[in-house]
Amino acid sequence: MNLYEAHILSEDKLNIDQDRLSFLINKAQKALEVKFNEMPFFDVASDLSDVDDLNKLAQKFKTGLTDIVHIGCGGSSLGAQALVQVAGYGCVGSDAKKPFNIHFLDNLDALSLSNLLDGLPPKTTGVVIISKSGTTLETVALASVYLDWSITHNGADYLSDSAVIITEPHKEKLNPIRQLAEKYDIPILDHHEGIGGRFSVLSNVGLFVAALFEIDLEQIKLGAKSVIDNPKYAAEGAAYSVYFDEKGHCENVLWAYMDQLKLFTAWYVQLWAESLGKDGKGITPISSIGPVDQHSQQQLFLDGPKNKYVTFITKDQSGQGNMLKPDIFMGDQFDYIAGRTIGDIVTAQQRATAATLADKGIPVRFITLKALDAATMGALLMHFMCETIAAADLLEVNAFDQPAVEQSKNLTRQYIAEL
């Protein structure tokens, strides 16, 4: 299965040290081979045994619901959001087709939460609560307010039919969210113990939400598995990032030319920043959407400091979308788009923007998707997780921890006490 293709544009302009680049590609490839054998993380792609249960639980859970509240922070939310955007979530024009309202509470905001609860119909609202450890402050805070609201309106019995909790099995540590599930008889999906939040999208965490949208879970997994079977592009991608970083390109732009990939780029920023930003190392991820950002960051990328490495994610959209009839405008200056489609213009724009950057000597990788469907989303998600894991190996940092954030957690606790 070959769902996408990737290559560097105008490599001749980049004066690449081929020995160094080859060394990095080989090292990245070997790191991935080791990880594929070592980490339970990768088994989720080839294990199809959970698909039926996830689909059944999703079907049962959503029956009769008009609204679903999704409570989770960081990686526990962004992966699911990225995945369901392939079904239109969060895109202009998707409202008319949506099967239910989904509200991702991934931030703590006093006004948003109270507005949301004020407007929700309690009898037809369900909730999905996700926290690996069961102790994430924001998730606990949001869940406690939500549950209080739901129990006040519906009584506690309603929760067993209208809630799903995803958290780790009990371990030696207390897991308040798991205890809660047991107290109210709420169905639990086990959070894989070997997978951290930001790498969890292809486990229960992302797949249950995808199942709510009736996205084909098997196809997602098959797409993901195709990257494990052939991690060439991911290993190369990690090597390019680190190679160009060594040459002073410390900013890593991911520029997707499809609305449906906007949340994917947000997921990527979180994954890349938190996995690699440690020990004084790290490469700054920047998300961008085309064509709109041609009217925004493009000027900086083209003519600002030469410290960017830009990856385009594109798809041939020629012939797709509405046809243009610019004869509604007087004069002939738009004759060149007459009879063309929206997809024709975007297809030309993505190539033109990438070629212009490459022509200026800026390192550009051009990824072409054959389609944008469940399998491709599985492949893209797995590709960038592999790329991140391999880049961490090359930078010699641990991709799976986030040691620096403890201090502010402790300070938060102190400041709350002082209020």
Add this chain to the structure above:
Amino acid sequence: MNLYEAHILSEDKLNIDQDRLSFLINKAQKALEVKFNEMPFFDVASDLSDVDDLNKLAQKFKTGLTDIVHIGCGGSSLGAQALVQVAGYGCVGSDAKKPFNIHFLDNLDALSLSNLLDGLPPKTTGVVIISKSGTTLETVALASVYLDWSITHNGADYLSDSAVIITEPHKEKLNPIRQLAEKYDIPILDHHEGIGGRFSVLSNVGLFVAALFEIDLEQIKLGAKSVIDNPKYAAEGAAYSVYFDEKGHCENVLWAYMDQLKLFTAWYVQLWAESLGKDGKGITPISSIGPVDQHSQQQLFLDGPKNKYVTFITKDQSGQGNMLKPDIFMGDQFDYIAGRTIGDIVTAQQRATAATLADKGIPVRFITLKALDAATMGALLMHFMCETIAAADLLEVNAFDQPAVEQSKNLTRQYIAEL
């Protein structure tokens, strides 16, 4: 009027060259004084004469509409989006209260556009089309498809009541969108000729959309004027950015701790990137939202390369929002939030995150808003436009052009012809 306050945290840890910083602050202050006298741009804040007409046109236009499509690219759209988010647009939980559906078509996407038109009720949908020159490719393409759809369903006569166009007065150059307005008798609001798209938010471009949401336009202008009357914080902000950039802090993070400022940070990224990124200069803008990004980019900011300068936008939210009753959880580990509100936690988090970054020697500016209302939005928008204009002066680049993007426009045209 003093709507906000700004200062650098833990300045003693930054080993600042006070002579250089003072020089930059003075230069920024003088640059702003010159611009205030020279540029028509700033008059929009003190001229209240357009407020009544804008409100009347907005009221007339939206009467009977269930859906409003907003067609504009880059600065012609983001400013309006930022402004109306203060009324909840784009926030979780705002759906229940919204007076109409608004669809910002700021990107060209084949699927989004056709999905949108398929789902819209033609008889109760209106459109706002914005292009300063009337020749922006994306805007022309979107408008031609929309108008074809509307005329097919409603006939051409319907447009004069259900469309508004914002564009420049006729000049020597052809303006296809203005011609269109005249052909179909569509009301026109003149786009100020002395104001470019990304600086247009406080002109008709942003204010008409704000009027649709019944945001107080006079308050917006009064807030903006308060910054012109006292540009101290803006001049200092420009000087800090350039000073820290000189010291290797080439990334400029804007981290807002309110959902209602998420689109504001997106507007800022466009403004800052396109205004300053030229002649090999420029400082990379990065948007961030709290507390959620504590689970994302915070790790990179704290422990990655020391090349960031971080501005927090905060507000004391203590006592606001729902109260927490964590006794629903067994055990006592969340006793410290019992009886607190969501706003209490966020208030502690914004301080804790900023203090932790500052403690690590990362330059942190802490902006505190007294409230988040129409006047404050006016002040914030004007503040960051002034900061950008002053920073351009310090970097010796022209804030108002975008010379690098022509090449890709020409290539786009060529590639379309080759399809």
